[in-house]
Amino acid sequence: MGRAPCCDKANVKKGPWSPEEDAKLKAYIEQHGTGGNWIALPQKIGLKRCGKSCRLRWLNYLRPNIKHGGFTEEEENIICSMYIAIGSRWSIIATQLPGRTDNDIKNYWNTRLKKKLMAKQRKEQAACHTGLLEQEMKREGSSFLVNHTLNQIPYWAEQPLAAPMMHPHRDAHLAGQDELTGLLMKVGGQLYNDPQLMNNVINYQYPTQDQLYVDSSDAVTTSGASVNTLNGNYNPWPNMEYDLNGANLNIHQGQGIIPVELEAYLNNLLRIDGSESHSGIDIGNSSTTSNSAGSTSWGDMGSLVDTPVSNFDAYQKGMLQKVAQ
DNA sequence: AACTGTACCAACCGCAGAACG
DNA sequence: GCGTTCTGCGGTTGGTACAGT
Structure with a gap:
């Protein structure tokens, strides 16, 4: 028996994040934190995204003090x-x-x-x-x-x-x-x-x-x-x-x-x-x-x-x- | 201008291990 | 101790921008 999928693949949006999605995720996490449960987070804020995707977006892009490009x-x-x-x-x-x-x-x-x-x-x-x-x-x-x-x-x-x-x-x-x-x-x-x-x-x-x-x-x-x-x-x-x-x-x-x-x-x-x-x-x-x-x-x-x-x-x-x- | 190749980067996927009941 | 769920990680892919022809 395989592992249960982390989310309903059919009802999950993939691909690049829109500014609206970014704003929703950022606002929610800044106000409430992740709550220690990424899987439940997208439902809470009405995002049709996989929890893993939210986590990745936050960690790699939205989180404060992120530097992009220009490695010294x-x-x-x-x-x-x-x-x-x-x-x-x-x-x-x-x-x-x-x-x-x-x-x-x-x-x-x-x-x-x-x-x-x-x-x-x-x-x-x-x-x-x-x-x-x-x-x-x-x-x-x-x-x-x-x-x-x-x-x-x-x-x-x-x-x-x-x-x-x-x-x-x-x-x-x-x-x-x-x-x-x-x-x-x-x-x-x-x-x-x-x-x-x-x-x-x-x-x-x-x-x-x-x-x-x-x-x-x-x-x-x-x-x-x-x-x-x-x-x-x-x-x-x-x-x-x-x-x-x-x-x-x-x-x-x-x-x-x-x-x-x-x-x-x-x-x-x-x-x-x-x-x-x-x-x-x-x-x-x-x-x-x-x-x-x-x-x-x-x-x-x-x-x-x-x-x-x-x-x-x-x-x-x-x-x-x-x-x- | 159209096409092709390349570079870059965001995002996805699967796996391993931790956490939990 | 065991099964399930969740998180984090590393490899890979796919889309976009840009340069070259």
Whole structure:
């Protein structure tokens, strides 16, 4: 037996709200509140609307202090950093952006931010591709074109951007966002080239809930908005910040939860230019990442994601709790 | 001017979990 | 403890405006 419908679908109006309907709903709620029962509310005020529809209209549009459109750079940064940390938990993200609704943030992410980041990723991949081709040509000389036809996609270009290496045990839904999170954590793929460092990262013990680092006084500034501040109450990676427009990711040593040696390594990677940063990549030969078929493992995150060797889950849970407070 | 494609956003839908009797 | 009802959430859809051809 299925669940009873929340309202009589046949006698319920759908589609855009008229100004009259808005006025009725707003006036009633401002005077009486919702009464804790959205289902009964439309009947009370003579609206042929589903209770859920009324609730949505109030929360996303009519309620006071709602901001529409025009997301600031700081808001973008907050959305991105929280997306990295907790995924598509829009209602939680909305709590960090006063005046913004989860629906608004979700729409903004899906229609603009995601595309913005994808475009940036494509640009970087193209630059990376060009750099590698040049190096291959230099190394192989005239034999290059024999070995590599121009329309042949090199093995590394077929690999998705790496999932964030610094959170190897994130939720599956986050692992599914490899491309975007990989872009944001753009040094991630490079970690795979250093088996020793990868080992350190995989075995790194994320801080427990009690060890969470949320002191906003440690926020650092850059040309772009710092994600470390996040209204002073949320700090997923306190020693890391990025500037979305400039795609600059800066790691600050000794300020937070990433081990100093890892920070140093990342800083080193980020200091060198784009073409150099990918030089010498030969993942297929890596004893830690190649498989029997000889393919690379940038996208093969399953074993890492599924293996419960760190307390990242607890870490993420802790962050969610901090945000909820 | 007409048509087409794209971007944006409001609203809907189904599900999970909380609340309640 | 169980079934029902309600709320809140996230994914998705559909309508509208606007730009490009």
